[in-house]
Amino acid sequence: MGQKLELFDVTIIGGGPAGLYAAFYSGMRDMKTKLIEAREELGGRTLMYPEKIVWDVGGMAPVRAAQLTKLMIQQAQTFDPTIVLGQQITGLERLVDGTMRITSATGEQHWSRTLILAIGHGALKLAKLNLPGAENYEKDNLHYNVTDVASFRGKRVLISGGGDSAVDWANELVGIASAVTLVHRRDRFSGMERNVRRMKASNVQVLTPYAIKNLYGNGNRLDAVSIAPLNADGEWTDETEQERLAVDAVLINHGLRGDLGPIVDWGLVRENWNFNADEKLATNLPGVFVAGDTANYGSKLYLIAGAFTDAALAVNSAKLYIEPDASIRAQVSSHNSKFDEKNRALEIVEERSRRDDLQEV
Structure with a gap:
């Protein structure tokens, strides 16, 4: 060896x-x-x-x-x-x-x-949006993750996806974003049923079966997207009508x-x-x-x-x-001697905290 x-x-x-x-x-x-x-x-x-x-x-x-x-x-x-x-x-x-x-x-x-x-x-690895030029907008307002919900305050947000994260984002952004639209390729959502019901009962505009078809922007920033319905085979046809939406931010959750x-x-x-x-x-x-x-x-x-x-x-x-x-x-922790010393240390901290609280009163 x-x-x-x-x-x-x-x-x-x-x-x-x-x-x-x-x-x-x-x-x-x-x-x-x-x-x-x-x-x-x-x-x-x-x-x-x-x-x-x-x-x-x-x-x-x-x-x-x-x-x-x-x-x-x-x-x-x-x-x-x-x-x-x-x-x-x-x-x-x-x-x-x-x-x-x-x-x-x-x-x-x-x-x-x-x-x-x-x-x-x-x-x-996050599944990226497979549209021409999508990577250019990742530097500004095309997102694959949400690290600060408050950063979307007052914005027009489009979410693409139907899993737990997409549904959770939609629910969290209600009342924060000025408008929330969610598009999903299928009528059925894979997110938790309770959260899906909550989303559908809220002010989120839910469009299914829909997908993003085109991106419009200037430089690194998206200004609008076009969305369009899919047929029973999950595809667009030559007759598919597109709807153009002005956006301030686009969130993509197409899974991992x-x-x-x-x-x-x-x-x-x-x-x-x-x-x-x-x-x-x-x-x-x-x-x-x-x-x-x-x-x-x-x-x-x-x-x-x-x-x-x-x-x-x-x-x-x-x-x-x-x-x-x-x-x-x-053995369960409440009766396990391995935790005796750790419990005593916690009890000391708790006792000090109680004394500090009494002194402040």
Whole structure:
């Protein structure tokens, strides 16, 4: 192996919700843990929509994705896992002793007893608007992400897309933008039904099945777009009538394209784009487990809440792979001695805060 590598009990590939929770939970299981993320920051897909309000995480009030990301990272660091950023994992080699050597695209190596893949859809790229000159307007008012909702105040906004982000943008911009129009190529939306109903009942002008046909602007700034209805085959005909709309901003949400990279050549079984797993989140490769959107199994729940459950199950399975006689799960935090010292530290902070409040009164 050349220079001796540091051996970890579990190496987690991916720093999104599933990977971050796996890093926390593996600490509860007294596992020596490493987390490797291809990007230079943690958060995974939540980084793509920092202003989006997330409602469906259990026990948590509605929270902006940016704040949720900070909380998940803070939790993941509870037991001081080793965190490596900016490394895309490409190679996996099983050594004679059953451990695994993991290699990155730039040649760095990692050594682990088990592996949890929490890579979501892989390297994500936004699907761009496929119209001539679209890239020129990205410098000004053609957007693929919303980082500051308030920047659209008083503007005429056109949104193209029918997924969760497009619908959420439309709902958030009501009352902020002067006008919101949403076009979608299909009559059916893939966004959450409740949010779609809310959008349709609001002042958002919803046009389906419609798509953007032409862009009009001067230099780097869009002034108007033309939209047109699509036929049953999702195409325009020669007789299609176009409608020209003046715009101050255009938001495009045509989804994300994922690239799992060389991991697809490791021999993992998959039927769809993600990897097949059993009820214990084990793949067909011994010692390799999956969590989050990377996992494909019968009762899979594609929510952040589901990613957390996947992560705990995968960690438990990794623990039992290493130590077959270990407990099947970690003791809950309210009765877990691993948190005694941390609880005392929190209680001290709370007591100081109460004293400060009394002094101010």
